[in-house]
Amino acid sequence: MEFRNHTLDNGLEIIAECDDEAHTTAVGYFVKTGSRDETDEIAGVSHFLEHMVFKGTPSRSAADVNREFDEMGAYYNAFTSEENTVYYAAVLPEFQGRSIELLADILRPSLREDDFNTEKNVILEEIQMYMDQPPFGADDTIKALHLPGHPLARSVLGTAETITALRPEAMRTYFERQYSPRNIVVATAGRVDFPALVDQVAERCGQWAPRDVSRETSRAASHSAFEVITNSSAAQQYFLQLANGPAADDPLSERFAAKLLATVVGDDSGSRMYWDLVDTGLAEHASLSHHEYDGTGMYMVYASCDPSGATDLAQRLSDILRTVDRDGVTDEEVRLAKCKIKSRVVIGSERPRNRLFYVGGNWLSRREYRALREDLQSLDAITRDQVNAVLERFPLSENTSLTVGPLASVPRPS
C-alpha cells in the first residue's frame, strides 16, 4: 500500500492509494460542492447537476455515456451531499485510462435544454418518492430547526417548487463557479498505475481554467427545541434529534472519540439504545450517528416505533442521553466499541471502492491521507477520558427534537 499525489498547474489534485494486490481499480472525481454552497433561488441545483453530468458532452450523447460505462462493466454512480458531489467508477485495472477519460469528459457537460427538461421530471419523481416514505423529508426539517439560517440546513434535493422553477442558465452559472479544477480532487484506490494516471488526468483536465472557490464555514449556533409534526398517513411514529458534535476540522482524537461515543450509545447492535429500546421491542429502530462537516459537526438520533409506545420512547431516549451526559461511558463500553469499529473498518477496506470514498473524503475535507493501520492505531489510543471530554464539550441532551407520525401530540420528556 503506497500513497501518492500530484497537483496539476491549474490546481486539480490527483491522489492514489496504490495496492498492487487489488483485483480492481476505483476512481472518483470529488467535487467540493453541495447544497451548502447554494442559495434559495437555486436550491437543489447541486444534485440536479449531478444527474445532468450523465446527460452528455459535445462529443457524447447521454446514451453514449451510459453505454460506455457499461462496456467497461463498470460499477459506477454518483452522489450529492451537503458539501460534496462525487462521481465514481470501480473497474478492472485495464480500464483505468478509459474510465478516467470518460469521467473527465462528462465533468464538462453540455447541459442541453431538452435533456434538462426530461431530467427535471426524474428529479421531481425522486422528490415524490421520498415524500411517500415516512418520516417524509423530516431530515431536512430537523436540519432547518437545528441550524436555522445556516448553509448546512439546506436540502440536498430541493423542493418540487425550486426544481420546477430552475432554469438551465442558473445551473450553468453554478457549474462555472463550482466545478473549477481548484475545487476538484481525482482520487483513486486499488490497483493504480500512478504515472499513467497523472498523464491521463493531465491530458483531459489540464486545460480546465482555474477559478477560486470559497465556502462559508462558520460554526452553527447551538439550538434546542421539541417539535411535533402530524402526518396521519404514517403507520409508525418517527423521532429525529440533532445535537452539536466535533467538526471535520476538529482534532482527530475528538472526532474518533465521537465515533466511539455514537457506537456505545446508539450502534445497531449491543449499544445502550439497542438494549433499552430495540431488544425490548419498544422501538423498531433506534440509533445515534456522528456526522462531520467543514466547521460544524452533528450527532443524529433516529428512532421509530408503534405510536402506542411514542411517549415512552421519547422519555427513554431522553433518559439515555441525559445519563450518558452525566455519568459518561465505561472502559468496557469503549473497549467493545473499538472491537466493533476496527473489525468493520478492516472488512470494509477489502473493497477498493470503499477505500476510495474514505481516502477521497479525507483529502477533500482536510487534505490529509491516513493509512488504515494509522487509523486503527489512533482508534486504539483513544481513552475513556477523551470520550467523556467530548461529551462535556458537546452534551447529547442539548438537542433539537422532531417527531413525525400519526400522533397529534407527544409530550415533551420531563
Add this chain to the structure above:
Amino acid sequence: MTNTIHTHTLDNGLVLVAEPMMSLESAAFTFLVPAGCCHDPADRLGLGSFTCEMALRGAGSRDSRRFVEDLENLGVEHNESVSVEHASYSGATLASSLPAAISIFADLLRRPHLPPEQIEAGRMVVLQEVRGIEDEPAQKVMIELRSQSYPDPWGRSSHGTQDALMAITIDEIRNHFARLYRPGGTMLGVAGRFDWEQLKDHVESLFGDWKPVEVELPPEAVRAHKYAHIEYPSNQTQIGIAYPSIPYRDPDYFQAWGAVGVLSGGMSSRLFTEVRERRGLCYSVYASHHTQRDRARVICYAGTSTERAQETLDVTLGELKALADGVQSHELDRLKARIKSGLIMQQESSSSRSAAIARDWYHLGRVRTLEELGALVDGLSCDSINGYLSQSPPSDFTVVTLGPQPLEVSVGVS
C-alpha cells in the same frame, strides 16, 4: 481467477462448503437452515421469523446479553433473516476470530434458550417490523407481487401477519425450532482466510453429533390472481410486474438470466433507457431474476407519480414483451463485460462469496467456481439467448399496483 472449493458432508447431512481467499484478512460464514417461512402453519404466518428472533436471545452458556457481547468482542458483524426456503445466519469477522464465531452460532442452532420470559419483548420486535412495512410503499408492493405471482407458500413474506404474531406461544416456537432446525439440508458456506483442515475438524466437532430429523416440504396451492391493486394515500403509484422463469439449476438458466440482464442491469439497459432516460417517467425502475430451487420469477418494479403511472406501466410491459423479439450482440457484449467485472468484484468480499457458495450448493448440490461461472457466461450467444426467448417469451404476467387509483392492465396479461 483460479479458485479452490472445499466440501465436506457430515454423516448427519450437514454440508460444509468453503472457498479460501487468501488475499483477504477477513473470513465470513453463512448458515442456510431449511426452516424458511414456507413451513409456517397457515394460521401462524410469521412463526419462522419469530423463532429466529427468539433464537438470538441466548444459547448454550450465554444469556441474551452475553451472546451479543461475545460476538462484539470478536468483531463479528452478523445478520439473520428468514426467506421462503431458509433461515439464514451469517457473519463476517477477522480471520483469527472465525472458529470462535462459528462456535457461538453452533450454540444458537443446537442449544438456544428460547427464553419464555423474553417472548413478549420478542413479539414486540416482530410486530414492529410488520408495522414498519406499512410505511415502505415500494416494499409493500413487492411483497404483494410475490404473493400473487407464486403459488402459496412460495410467495410468502416471512414477516407474517399481526394476528398470527399475537397468537404465537413459546411452546409453538420451541416445537417449530425442534422440528425444523436440523442438520439435513443445512449448509454452512465459509469464504476468506482460513485453514481448511482445521475448519473441517472444528465443524465436525461442533455438529457431528447433531441428530437428523425428517421433514416434508409443504403442499403447494394454486395461484389465483393476475392483477391486484392496493389503495394507498401516496404521491406515487408503485408498480410491480412478475412473470414465470426457470430456476438456477435449469440447464437454460443462464439464457434466461442473460435476457433479464439486457432488460435491466447497467444504465444502458432497456428499461432504464426507455422508461427513465428517454421519457423521464420515474426515478427507479428495474427487473431482476428471482430464483427458488424449483421455480423462478422475473420481478420488475417501477415507482412513478400517479398521473404518469399508466404510461409507465404500458411502456414497461411493452419492453418486457419486446424481449421476445430477441437481444442484440452489442447488448450481450455489455452484459458480459458487466458480469465479468462483477465476478472479479465478488473476490473482494468474503461475505458475498460465503453466501454465494452456500446457495450454489442448495441449488445444485455442488459449487461453481468463479472460473466456471466465467466460462458459462462466455458461452452465451445471441443465438442461444434468442433461442430460449422464442421458446419461452415473457408472458403470463402478474401485475400489482399500489397508490391512489388502479390502472388499466390489458397488455399481455393472459
